[in-house]
Amino acid sequence: MALDPVRKLGxxxxxxxxxxxxxxxxxxxDSQSELIExxxxxxxxxxxxxxxxxxxxxxxxxEARRAVPERTDVSPxxxxxxxxxxxxxxxxxxxxxxxxxxxxxxxSAETEVPNFEGSDTKRGxxxxxxxxxxxxxxxxxxxxxxxxxxxxxxxIYEWIEEEVGHGPVSVLRAGPQECTVEADKGLVxxxxxxxxRNAIDATVALDVEEGSFPxxxxxxxxxxKDVWIAIVDAGVGFRGNVTRAFEIGSTTKAGHxxxxxxxxxxxxxxxxxSVRLIPAERGVRFEMRWPKAII
Numbered sequence: 001m002a003l004d005p006v007r008k009l010g011x012x013x014x015x016x017x018x019x020x021x022x023x024x025x026x027x028x029x030d031s032q033s034e035l036i037e038x039x040x041x042x043x044x045x046x047x048x049x050x051x052x053x054x055x056x057x058x059x060x061x062x063e064a065r066r067a068v069p070e071r072t073d074v075s076p077x078x079x080x081x082x083x084x085x086x087x088x089x090x091x092x093x094x095x096x097x098x099x100x101x102x103x104x105x106x107x108s109a110e111t112e113v114p115n116f117e118g119s120d121t122k123r124g125x126x127x128x129x130x131x132x133x134x135x136x137x138x139x140x141x142x143x144x145x146x147x148x149x150x151x152x153x154x155x156i157y158e159w160i161e162e163e164v165g166h167g168p169v170s171v172l173r174a175g176p177q178e179c180t181v182e183a184d185k186g187l188v189x190x191x192x193x194x195x196x197r198n199a200i201d202a203t204v205a206l207d208v209e210e211g212s213f214p215x216x217x218x219x220x221x222x223x224x225k226d227v228w229i230a231i232v233d234a235g236v237g238f239r240g241n242v243t244r245a246f247e248i249g250s251t252t253k254a255g256h257x258x259x260x261x262x263x264x265x266x267x268x269x270x271x272x273x274s275v276r277l278i279p280a281e282r283g284v285r286f287e288m289r290w291p292k293a294i295i
Contacts, residue, residue: 005032009039014048018144021051028055047144091139098132134259137190141267145184152179152188152220152227159189160218163196169203169213171196175220181227183290187267188229191275194264195231195286202235202284214283226273226289234283242277264288 008020017039024036033056040052106125113121153175160171199216206213214234221228238245246265265275273290 006035009035014045015144015146017043017045017048018051021048021055024055025051025058028058030059033059088139088142091135091142095132095135095139098128102128102132134263138259138263138266141187141190141263142270143187145187145271147182147184149180149182150185152181152229153177155185155189156192156218156220156229159192160196163193163200167200168210169200170215172215172217174217175229179220179222181222182292183227183271187271188288188290190267191264191288192229192231194260195229195275195288198260199231199233199235199284199286202233202237205236222292224292226291229288231286232280232283233286237282238277238279238284242279245277246275 005020005024008016011017011020021039024032028036036052036055036059040049040056043049043052102125106129109119109121109125110116113119116122156175157173160173164171196216196218203213203216217230217232219230219232246261261275261277268275268288268290271290273288276285276287276289278285278287
């Protein structure tokens with residue numbers, strides 16, 4: 001066995017402990033119950049504790065419930081971690097089941113459906129594949145963060161170029177030129193890209209001549225407690241309930257799956273942060289924040 005759960009559970013690196021706990025959640029044996037209980041008794045990271053509870057549940061369901069009594073004082077961070085673990089696992093299972101079925105359907109449809117390229121069958125399959133891709137992004141957003149040091153300003157410039165390119169909308173970059181942070185770059189990118197796409201959509205939806213769209217402003221920085229990014233547009237604004245906008249499937253845009261803001265929010269929850277959508281008299285401010293120090 002390549003992974004040594006005994007060594008990794010005793011590590012000071014939470015990422016190693018998470019690897020061991022997740023391995024045990026799927027492969028724990030009766031002989032490892034004492035090891036898991038001891039690790040759970042001293043574990044302070046919600047992601048790891050959740051996986052250790054699943055490992056105990058796998059071995060001895062009744063004893064696990066006694067060893068880990070229900071608590072009424074679960075912190076918001078613990079609740080978020082438990083939800084994220086469940087979301088990641090569920091999305092993984094759905095993707096695993098649906099992807100091969102979709103692949104088989106497309107192969108059959110391409111040969112059996114007349115004029116497949118212009119058919120409703122193709123449009124339906126395209127939409128289903130977009131849904132699976134959205135679930136994959138949501139699963140990534142729900143994963144435990146992999147922390148690294150990176151230049152936030154350089155990444156923001158790259159992400160803006162990828163989303164905007166030579167399109168009709170221009171972006172004003174207003175953050176500091178030297179801004180190094182520690183976070184999961186992939187999760188930050190997921191949140192940012194979804195926020196910027198919404199700002200672009202809201203801007204191009206304005207009833208103005210092409211070439212006269214208002215600029216989108218992207219700002220960022222670091223406080224003594226957290227890192228933040230703000231995307232401000234002067235587009236058509238937000239219609240509807242701001243809280244419900246972050247629910248999976250919630251959208252006011254025709255043809256959209258309604259997973260963008262939900263994915264952005266989940267990505268920041270995985271970083272221990274938050275996303276806010278602040279409607280203004282004209283346009284919307286999309287704001288991401290996460291703590292400077294992430295375990």
